[in-house]
Amino acid sequence: MAVHVVSRRRSAVSVENAHPGAVVVDVTSRGPEPWVRLSPFYPHGGIPVPFTPHVTGASVEGIWQALKVFREADVDLAKLRVTGMTGLKRTVRRFGEVLGHRAGAHGAELLPYEEARRRIYLPVYRWVLENRVVDEVAALRGLATGRDVVLLDYTTNGDIADLSSPLSHAALLRHHLCGTWPAESATDRGAGSEQETVAG
Structure with a gap:
């Protein structure tokens, strides 16, 4: 299965030239149905919040933003309840530098950026992917039968340890499709799954 992650900002002609004949799928929050459901901003609802029994969030991005701790602001659990795909971001400009992500809605531990990616995001x-978009994932696998698939995202970084740019959910989707999911804890690292290059 050949799956590539490409910037949504590239022109259709550029993508076609780089990947002739590939099926192009926009999995961003601006993508069409049903692929928009693969966006971390999509409000599926009922998503378990790590380290927080019996608490759920509406979207992946909502959970990620809710647990972020800034110099001038702690967690914001209201983000767990946002059911639209806007109004989720919490920024350094408004709240000061990011100190980490709290390990749970009421946890005492602050996780550094890479650790938060592994243990929360x-x-x-x-x-x-395993509980809310099973049909969409199966459809992507079907499209990839005998053809390349290009996943469009605003970022293309698929390396969890590369903190210089935002993590691409399309790259994670690619890992899921290709069976190379990154380690989610320190003890699982070193398997080498992350060394595979994600096309950009």
Whole structure:
């Protein structure tokens, strides 16, 4: 299965030239149905919040933003209840530098950026892939039979340890489709799954 992750900002002609004959699928929050459901902004609802029994969030991005802790603001659990795909972001410009992500809605531990990606973002998005978009994932596998698939995202970074740019959910989707899901804890690292290059 050949799956590539490409910037949504590239022209259709550029994508076609780089990947002739490929099926192009926009999995961003601006993508069409049903692929928009693969966006971390999509409000599926009932998504378990890590380290927080019996608490759920509407979207992956809502959970990620809710647990973020800034110099001038702690967690914002209201983000767990946002059912639209806007009004989710919490920014450094407004709240000061990010200190980390809280390990749970009421947890005492603050996780650094990479650790938060592994222990919050990855398991939450994987849960959505396994429980909320099973049909869409199956459809992508069907499209990839005998053809390349190009997943469009605004970012293309698929390396959990690369903190210089935002993590691409399309790259995580690619990992899921290709069976190379990154390690979600320190003890699982070193398997080498992340060394595979994601096309950009």
